[in-house]
Amino acid sequence: MIQKFVILMLATTSLLPAQNFPAGKSILEKVDQNMSARTRISVSRMEITMARGSRTIEAKSWSEGDKNAFTEYLAPAREKGTKMLKTDRQLWIYSPATDRVIQISGHMLRQSVMGSDLSYEDMMNDTPLLEQYSAIVDAAETIGGRSCWVVTLTALAPDVSYHQQKMWIDQERNVPLKIEMYARGGKLLKKIELSDVKRVQGRWFPMSMLYKDMLKKGEGTRMTFLDLQLDTALPAGIFTKASLK
Amino acid sequence: MIRFLFKGLLRDKSRSLLPVIVVAVGVMMTVFLHAYLEGILNDSIEESARLSSGHVKITTLGYHENSSQRPNEYAVTAVDRLLEALKHDFPDLQWSERILFGGLLDAPDGEGYTRSQGNVAGAGIRLIGSDEEIERMDLRARLFAGRFPEHRGEVLISNELFKKMKLRLGDEVTLISSSMYGDMAMYNFTVCGTLHFGIAALDKGMVYADIEDVRNALYMDDAAGEILGFFPGNYDEKRALQLQEAFAPDGSGDEFSLVLTPMSKASGMDFLILYSRYAGFIIIFIFVFAMSIVLWNAGLLGGLRRYGEFGLRLAIGESKREAYGSLVGEAVLIGLVGSVAGTAIGLVFAYLMQEFGLNAGDMIKDSTLMLPTVFRAQITPMTYVIGFIPGVLSTVIGAMLAGIGIYKRQTAQLFKELT
Numbered sequence: 001m002i003q004k005f006v007i008l009m010l011a012t013t014s015l016l017p018a019q020n021f022p023a024g025k026s027i028l029e030k031v032d033q034n035m036s037a038r039t040r041i042s043v044s045r046m047e048i049t050m051a052r053g054s055r056t057i058e059a060k061s062w063s064e065g066d067k068n069a070f071t072e073y074l075a076p077a078r079e080k081g082t083k084m085l086k087t088d089r090q091l092w093i094y095s096p097a098t099d100r101v102i103q104i105s106g107h108m109l110r111q112s113v114m115g116s117d118l119s120y121e122d123m124m125n126d127t128p129l130l131e132q133y134s135a136i137v138d139a140a141e142t143i144g145g146r147s148c149w150v151v152t153l154t155a156l157a158p159d160v161s162y163h164q165q166k167m168w169i170d171q172e173r174n175v176p177l178k179i180e181m182y183a184r185g186g187k188l189l190k191k192i193e194l195s196d197v198k199r200v201q202g203r204w205f206p207m208s209m210l211y212k213d214m215l216k217k218g219e220g221t222r223m224t225f226l227d228l229q230l231d232t233a234l235p236a237g238i239f240t241k242a243s244l245k
Numbered sequence: 246m247i248r249f250l251f252k253g254l255l256r257d258k259s260r261s262l263l264p265v266i267v268v269a270v271g272v273m274m275t276v277f278l279h280a281y282l283e284g285i286l287n288d289s290i291e292e293s294a295r296l297s298s299g300h301v302k303i304t305t306l307g308y309h310e311n312s313s314q315r316p317n318e319y320a321v322t323a324v325d326r327l328l329e330a331l332k333h334d335f336p337d338l339q340w341s342e343r344i345l346f347g348g349l350l351d352a353p354d355g356e357g358y359t360r361s362q363g364n365v366a367g368a369g370i371r372l373i374g375s376d377e378e379i380e381r382m383d384l385r386a387r388l389f390a391g392r393f394p395e396h397r398g399e400v401l402i403s404n405e406l407f408k409k410m411k412l413r414l415g416d417e418v419t420l421i422s423s424s425m426y427g428d429m430a431m432y433n434f435t436v437c438g439t440l441h442f443g444i445a446a447l448d449k450g451m452v453y454a455d456i457e458d459v460r461n462a463l464y465m466d467d468a469a470g471e472i473l474g475f476f477p478g479n480y481d482e483k484r485a486l487q488l489q490e491a492f493a494p495d496g497s498g499d500e501f502s503l504v505l506t507p508m509s510k511a512s513g514m515d516f517l518i519l520y521s522r523y524a525g526f527i528i529i530f531i532f533v534f535a536m537s538i539v540l541w542n543a544g545l546l547g548g549l550r551r552y553g554e555f556g557l558r559l560a561i562g563e564s565k566r567e568a569y570g571s572l573v574g575e576a577v578l579i580g581l582v583g584s585v586a587g588t589a590i591g592l593v594f595a596y597l598m599q600e601f602g603l604n605a606g607d608m609i610k611d612s613t614l615m616l617p618t619v620f621r622a623q624i625t626p627m628t629y630v631i632g633f634i635p636g637v638l639s640t641v642i643g644a645m646l647a648g649i650g651i652y653k654r655q656t657a658q659l660f661k662e663l664t
Contacts, residue, residue: 050427051307051318051500057428078464079428093421095431100419102351102431103359115318115427241358 024135024151030174031167032128034203037230039064043074045226048116049219057114058226066126068239079114083244084123091120094244101244116221117190117213121161129153132160140171143178144195147171162189173197173204188214201230261579268583268640269590271536272632275528276591277622279631281598282524284623290480290508290518295381296447298511299341299473300480301488303331307500308470315345317425319500320468327472327503335488337477341378342469344369344459348422350402350452352410361410365402367420367452369459369469373397381475384440384453390414391438394455400434401453407439414438420452424464432462480508482518529634536639541646552650569648576644577637584636591632598622 039062046057057079063069069086073079081096091104110119129135133153141150148168155163162181169176175197181190190213194206205228212220237243294300304312307319321327324342331340346367354360370378372394379385379393389404391414400418412418416436424430434454442448460466476484485507492505509518555568602621 048427052426055426055428093429093431098419098431098433099357100351100353100431100433101358102349102419102421103362104349104421105362111429112423112427114429115423245357 021137021140021149024137024153025130027137027149027151027169027174028129028133028135028153031169031176032130034174035205036066036126036128037203039231039234041227041229041232041234042225043227045224046114046116046118047222047224048114049221050115051217055115057116062234062238063126064234064239066128069123069126070238070243071123073114085239085241085244086123087239092241092244099245101241112213112216116223117211117216117218118221118223119161122190122211132156133165138166141168143168146173146177148177170197170204175204175206177206190214196224200228203230205230261575261582264576264579264640264643265583265586267536267539268580268636269587271532271539271639272584272587272636273591273594274587275532275635276588276628276632277594277598279524279528280591280595280622280624280628281620282528283625283628284599284621286520286524287479287623288621290514293514294473294475294480294508295383298508298514299471300476300508301338301474301485302506302508302511303327303472303474303492303503304470304506305501306498306504309504309506310500315347315470317344317346317423317463317465317468317470318427320344320425320465320470321472321503322468322501324467324469324472331472331474335474338474339377339477341371341381341473341475342456342471343473344456344463344465344468344470346422346459346463346470348420350406350410350450351419351421352412352416353419361412363406363410363450365406365420365450365452367422367454367459369454369456372401372453372455373457387440387442389439389441391436394437394458397455397458398433398435399437399454400458401438401440402436403448403451404439404441405448406450406452407436412436420462422463425468426464430463432458434458474505480518482507482509485509529631532635533639533642536635537642537646539639539643541643565652569652572644572648573641576640580637580640581633583640584633587636588629588632592624592628595622595624595628599624 041060041062043058043060046059048055048057055076057073058075059071059073061069061071067088069084071084073082083094085092085094092101093104094101104120110121112118113120113123133155135151135153137149137151139150141148148170151167151169153165153167163184164182164186166180166182167176168178175194176192177194177197179190179192179194180188181192183189190211192212193210194208195210196208197204197206199205205225207225207228209223210220211223303321305319305321308316308321311319328340328342331338346369348365348367350363350365351359352361370382372378373396384393384401388401390407391401394401400420402412402418410418414436418434418436420430420432420434422430422432440447440451440453442451454462456469460468474488489505489507489510492503508514558568559565598620599622602619604619
């Protein structure tokens with residue numbers, strides 16, 4: 001009798017938090033709705049801290065959904081004029097120094113972008129979360145005074161860059177404030193801290209992100225949006241190789 | 246006494262000829278095998294030193310700790326000044342600056358877009374204006390097609406990669422790699438020649454360019470990933486350790502402080518050097534053991550045959566100790582004669598192997614080790630004497646073991662076997 005009572009109590013206790021949390025899928029839906037725009041034009045600054053000091057890179061990007069993106073580097077002088085084009089799963093880079101358009105593929109996609117803590121895969125991946133992950137809400141925590149759901153995301157397919165992610169999602173604004181990215185073996189690969197959340201054209205958007213590649217030394221890469229326009233008309237033909245040169 | 250024993254051996258060939266032949270054959274094999282192993286191991290060590298590790302290597306602490314990743318963000322800077330100081334402080338060594346890098350080599354189509362690509366592991370070495378590195382790395386023998394870089398922007402690539410990327414001499418290719426500052430670097434080269442190493446790891450995707458071009462490509466002005474030091478002769482562990490002490494880091498843990506790594510402490514080389522150091526002892530042990538068994542048996546047979554003789558000698562008043570001593574004395578003489586003959590024959594074979602070598606290029610074409618394509622023996626002062634240790638020792642041990650029978654048997658019994 002006592003045994004049955006203990007089992008019943010344990011089962012009820014373990015179910016209690018889950019009953020209070022919303023479904024992970026509904027949270028991801030809201031994040032995707034908030035963050036994914038039809039088109040996006042942004043000017044961003046990347047501050048990279050590394051062994052030999054820090055560097056600042058500025059770039060302007062145009063993107064359309066999760067398929068097409070085009071980036072032109074504006075500064076420093078050494079990177080100025082370098083352009084990147086992403087179409088579906090292909091990435092092309094133009095460097096004015098060599099006057100060549102080069103396709104980046106395979107393991108090169110996992111390499112660092114301009115020495116930062118971001119890989120080309122990180123930059124290319126704009127696919128809505130719901131299409132890539134299943135989600136379970138683990139807990140509710142507070143980050144920077146904001147109430148967050150702690151959600152564990154598990155990849156639906158083996159070719160997703162990070163097998164598992166843990167996200168702290170602002171309960172009210174549906175914006176991730178902290179993300180941890182894990183390999184299949186459970187190793188923590190990257191951490192992102194998102195801050196300076198602002199209202200942009202009716203959506204909440206983190207204007208500053210601190211990326212930290214856990215496999216690299218250094219203090220990480222801070223990416224800040226200097227300008228952000230959502231659902232704006234894009235220049236015609238920008239997502240073609242001809243626009244690289 | 247020696248003369249007496251020697252005469253006895255010469256007159257009774259049945260107790261000297263077979264042991265001398267056995268000793269001579271064993272010593273010949275020991276001498277040849279020692280020279281052969283010395284040659285291969287030293288050549289492998291020197292090949293690795295010339296191609297990758299140097300006899301000593303100077304890097305920053307950060308580079309040393311992550312050397313497998315070729316982390317050029319931890320490159321040595323102000324290299325010109327450092328090289329001047331090294332040449333002044335250690336004039337007996339030759340110093341060579343190198344930059345290792347990984348990346349992608351991209352060949353364009355007619356419109357400048359990617360046609361073919363290959364992963365490369367490259368090295369920037371002094372190729373223009375100096376033949377020192379070409380000679381040191383034996384690149385002339387490895388040049389498969391074309392020529393060495395004569396102008397800026399020219400590159401040598403492995404013949405295997407050249408074929409895989411469907412290139413032609415004179416084609417332009419673009420290197421995509423990481424600069425010293427961690428950002429992507431792209432640089433155009435013209436293919437002027439191809440190399441064939443016979444080492445799978447290098448043939449898969451090795452690229453050699455002049456170090457000044459690589460500096461331009463990777464934004465490494467007056468910098469180098471590593472500075473290699475070479476002794477005038479073969480690797481000298483004692484000297485390398487002395488140099489290491491002179492370069493000991495100050496303990497601050499600063500990632501840019503310079504460290505000197507002896508070749509024996511470079512990854513993968515420690516076992517090879519340790520093995521080469523003890524190879525002689527291993528061979529001696531094996532041959533002493535094997536030949537002792539053979540000569541013990543030969544001694545037993547000889548001893549049994551001579552039991553009557555020993556019985557007579559004991560009967561006429563010779564002590565067991567004297568009889569045993571003469572048996573051991575004979576063994577020493579047989580060992581010496583056999584060792585001289587075996588060493589002479591072994592040296593002849595070793596000399597031929599040293600001069601002409603054995604071309605094993607086809608056998609080791611897929612090897613991941615940096616082995617020389619021609620296996621050569623190497624005659625060292627040790628080669629002249631190494632055969633005497635198993636030659637004399639095993640004969641004496643064999644005779645001593647066989648001679649125990651003299652002590653164990655009764656004089657009368659030994660004497661009885663005379664009849």
